[in-house]
Amino acid sequence: MTVSRVINKSGKISDKTRKKVEDAIKELNYIPNTAAKSLISKKSKILSLLITDITNPFYTKIARGAEDKAMQMGYRLILCNSDENEEKESTYIDMLISSGTDGVLVTASSDQSKKNIRKLIKHNIPVVLIDRTIKEIYCDQVISDNEHTTKKLIEHLIQQGHERIAIINGPLDVSTSIERFDSYTATLKQHGLSINEELILETDLKHGDTDNSVEKLLSLPENKRPTAIFTTNNFIAYH
Amino acid sequence: MTVSRVINKSGKISDKTRKKVEDAIKELNYIPNTAAKSLISKKSKILSLLITDITNPFYTKIARGAEDKAMQMGYRLILCNSDENEEKESTYIDMLISSGTDGVLVTASSDQSKKNIRKLIKHNIPVVLIDRTIKEIYCDQVISDNEHTTKKLIEHLIQQGHERIAIINGPLDVSTSIERFDSYTATLKQHGLSINEELILETDLKHGDTDNSVEKLLSLPENKRPTAIFTTNNFIAYH
DNA sequence: TTGAAAGCGCTAACAT
DNA sequence: ATGTTAGCGCTTTCAA
Numbered sequence: 010m011t012v013s014r015v016i017n018k019s020g021k022i023s024d025k026t027r028k029k030v031e032d033a034i035k036e037l038n039y040i041p042n043t044a045a046k047s048l049i050s051k052k053s054k055i056l057s058l059l060i061t062d063i064t065n066p067f068y069t070k071i072a073r074g075a076e077d078k079a080m081q082m083g084y085r086l087i088l089c090n091s092d093e094n095e096e097k098e099s100t101y102i103d104m105l106i107s108s109g110t111d112g113v114l115v116t117a118s119s120d121q122s123k124k125n126i127r128k129l130i131k132h133n134i135p136v137v138l139i140d141r142t143i144k145e146i147y148c149d150q151v152i153s154d155n156e157h158t159t160k161k162l163i164e165h166l167i168q169q170g171h172e173r174i175a176i177i178n179g180p181l182d183v184s185t186s187i188e189r190f191d192s193y194t195a196t197l198k199q200h201g202l203s204i205n206e207e208l209i210l211e212t213d214l215k216h217g218d219t220d221n222s223v224e225k226l227l228s229l230p231e232n233k234r235p236t237a238i239f240t241t242n243n244f245i246a247y248h
Numbered sequence: 249m250t251v252s253r254v255i256n257k258s259g260k261i262s263d264k265t266r267k268k269v270e271d272a273i274k275e276l277n278y279i280p281n282t283a284a285k286s287l288i289s290k291k292s293k294i295l296s297l298l299i300t301d302i303t304n305p306f307y308t309k310i311a312r313g314a315e316d317k318a319m320q321m322g323y324r325l326i327l328c329n330s331d332e333n334e335e336k337e338s339t340y341i342d343m344l345i346s347s348g349t350d351g352v353l354v355t356a357s358s359d360q361s362k363k364n365i366r367k368l369i370k371h372n373i374p375v376v377l378i379d380r381t382i383k384e385i386y387c388d389q390v391i392s393d394n395e396h397t398t399k400k401l402i403e404h405l406i407q408q409g410h411e412r413i414a415i416i417n418g419p420l421d422v423s424t425s426i427e428r429f430d431s432y433t434a435t436l437k438q439h440g441l442s443i444n445e446e447l448i449l450e451t452d453l454k455h456g457d458t459d460n461s462v463e464k465l466l467s468l469p470e471n472k473r474p475t476a477i478f479t480t481n482n483f484i485a486y487h
Numbered sequence: 488t489t490g491a492a493a494g495c496g497c498t499a500a501c502a503t
Numbered sequence: 504a505t506g507t508t509a510g511c512g513c514t515t516t517c518a519a
Contacts, residue, residue, distance in 0.1 A: 043347040045512035047283035088327040284496035
């Protein structure tokens with residue numbers, strides 16, 4: 010008990026005893042057992058980051074930030090790679106619930122993730138959605154203003170004189186892709202530009218896929234070819 | 249006890265009872281408490297990956313592979329970013345020991361990590377060193393043949409006719425840097441090429457550092473400038 | 488200021 | 504085939 014008080018700096022303890030305990034801790038290389046602590050406190054001090062691909066530099070930066078802050082606050086961070094795969098995501102969710110995470114940061118693989126997220130919420134595990142929203146799920150979210158940023162971006166290209174602007178987008182069951190696509194078409198229309206089917210490509214957000222799309226666009230006959238390409242994911246810079 | 253047996257599929261149980269238990273589990277949304285289990289079993293089913301920078305695509309690939317395999321085997325993976333910082337690394341090691349990881353994959357921040365690794369070993373936690381060795385630490389390791397690969401690489405440049413080959417290296421208390429540096433100088437000498445101090449640069453493996461080094465090399469007077477640069481880390485491609 | 492008792496949820500070992 | 508006892512290492516509560 011006295012040891013517990015020293016470690017948690019709780020309650021009153023004489024300097025002598027504290028010193029004695031601290032010395033013993035050092036000598037024995039004593040490290041408290043987190044499992045026992047969790048058993049009582051019902052807190053695991055573990056957060057989970059469920060993302061679709063750690064290999065994508067966008068998520069890598071998120072992972073970096075999450076890990077950094079978690080560490081600062083005395084938490085550990087579990088890394089979960091869903092691979093844009095709803096099943097893998099589902100398996101992870103069960104694992105996380107059973108291990109008693111204190112909270113989960115999620116980049117949902119798609120709108121199909123709805124039931125997974127619901128499960129977390131049902132088990133009273135705090136959830137924060139990152140980057141992608143999910144319809145009908147109401148919880149804290151960190152998302153960006155895709156509509157506005159896409160508009161600015163397309164308008165910039167238009168101002169540069171581009172009229173054939175292609176888009177390489179993600180699948181349309183992902184919120185960010187929908188929002189960007191809608192803003193892309195809206196902005197083009199607004200500026201009196203036509204929307205060309207052959208300039209609209211959809212990838213599955215996997216590696217290499219963006220490359221293939223670029224190739225496809227570049228192999229169009231010259232008069233059909235885009236003069237600018239707007240890609241909604243960042244694999245090009247990466248390759 | 250009977251419930252425990254059903255869940256762990258251990259011991260003999262009548263079909264009736266099993267059914268009854270399983271139904272109750274479903275109805276109550278029961279999920280076993282991992283903390284209590286860990287407390288007894290002394291196993292957490294958690295592995296840890298201690299790397300220096302998740303933002304570096306080299307480690308990102310390692311993380312991806314580790315996470316994938318861990319998940320397959322029913323383990324979770326804790327992500328620890330040491331930031332090439334021995335203190336942060338040390339804090340993490342304590343955290344990991346206290347949380348009872350079942351094993352740790354480590355890319356040591358430098359030879360100063362020795363005492364950290366020793367601590368893990370002293371606490372009977374299995375350790376695997378990745379990419380970087382540490383002198384006088386004997387444990388499982390996954391490393392590459394830096395001597396040979398560097399030699400091949402430099403010889404390739406020499407065959408291309410380069411005589412002023414610069415090296416942008418990591419700090420010399422990291423095993424990979426030492427091995428690559430030694431092989432670099434040895435190979436140059438072996439081919440009768442001189443070793444130029446101004447063509448040998450050392451970075452701290454942080455972002456932007458490689459860029460600065462490249463700039464420094466390119467701003468040398470033309471007759472001192474290298475015709476080829478060998479960089480031992482992969483931040484150039486990344487930027 | 489310190490210590491003793493009890494219990495968190497689970498399982499190993501021993502009954503029944 | 505099922506149940507009981509005890510104890511994992513810690514903290515909450517109550518006593519000294």
